[in-house]
Amino acid sequence: MKLLLIFFGTLAMSVVEGYVSICDEKSDDNSDFTVLFEDTFDGEQLSEDWVITEGNELGQLRDTWGQKENINVEGGRLVITTKREQSNGYNFTSGALTTKGKQFFKPPFKACVVAQLPGSGIDGEMDGIWPAHWMMPQNSSCWPDDGEIDIMEQVDGLNTIYSTFHWNPNKDEKNPAPCDNGHDHAGVNVEVATSLTDFHEYAVFANDSGELVYYVDGEEIGRINEESKGEMEGTTPQKDPNMAFYLILNTAISTGGVWPKAVTDKTVFPIYHYVEDAKILGKAP
């Protein structure tokens, strides 16, 4: 679903100790917001707010088979494990969990995920791995007509973080979404030198007037709005007052043909993607 991306911005981040989360409900900036959802993964098992993907719904996991065994909660963290093993015709297994049908969020919202990502940081050693924290519209028939908000994606086990928005520039009231009539995307990327060894907060503020602001550790890394979308026409899906998004956390593997490089014999398994906190602030319903 996610295609090769061209990014217009590159920034460099340093490590921020003791950062201020954009999802801190006590901050003055958040006086209009309330905590709609939070999981700190402190229990023995996943809360009822999540659904584990069995198989490969929507190609979320690309070339892996998703299964419950690969999702664990231990030591106060969610652990998504990706293995080189055969299952249901796939050569890899992994995990995806979503709040689809359970918890969904209408802009304006702030979504924050604190995670330590998998990889070696050395180009060529961990090709094909693709951890992501992203949001999809709860009720949508055609991708990407109602938007796809990628909070954080990382490929090939390196330290570059990508934050992207996908939409259909041809969607408007007069053109009510024939499928496959357009796709565009805009994004920012940033180097997070310790993304593979430390936890960082990857976050987005989705404005109800159509602006997305991306953050790492509370520092803005870039924004996507009418201006950054350039010449493209069309409505901005997250302006739709009826559109709500659910959260997805996963690790995909690519065997080639999409954005990451193809996985190789050198790629070291098992691969662990750790999440300490997933939190969403928004307006009380």
Ligand SMILES: *[C@@H]1O[C@H](CO)[C@@H](O)[C@H](O)[C@H]1NC(C)=O
């Ligand atoms: C799994 O690996 C075998 C052997 O390399 C290959 O023939 C097959 O196409 C792979 N399956 C998938 C789903 O990629």
Ligand SMILES: *[C@@H]1O[C@H](CO)[C@@H](O)[C@H](O)[C@H]1NC(C)=O
């Ligand atoms: C969000 O929307 C408001 C109201 O339309 C606007 O004033 C503001 O600049 C937007 N952006 C952010 C980041 O709040």
Ligand SMILES: *[C@@H]1O[C@H](CO)[C@@H](O)[C@H](O)[C@H]1NC(C)=O
């Ligand atoms: C999605 O659609 C169902 C009915 O099709 C409706 O009950 C639900 O409220 C919708 N959810 C959102 C977030 O719009």
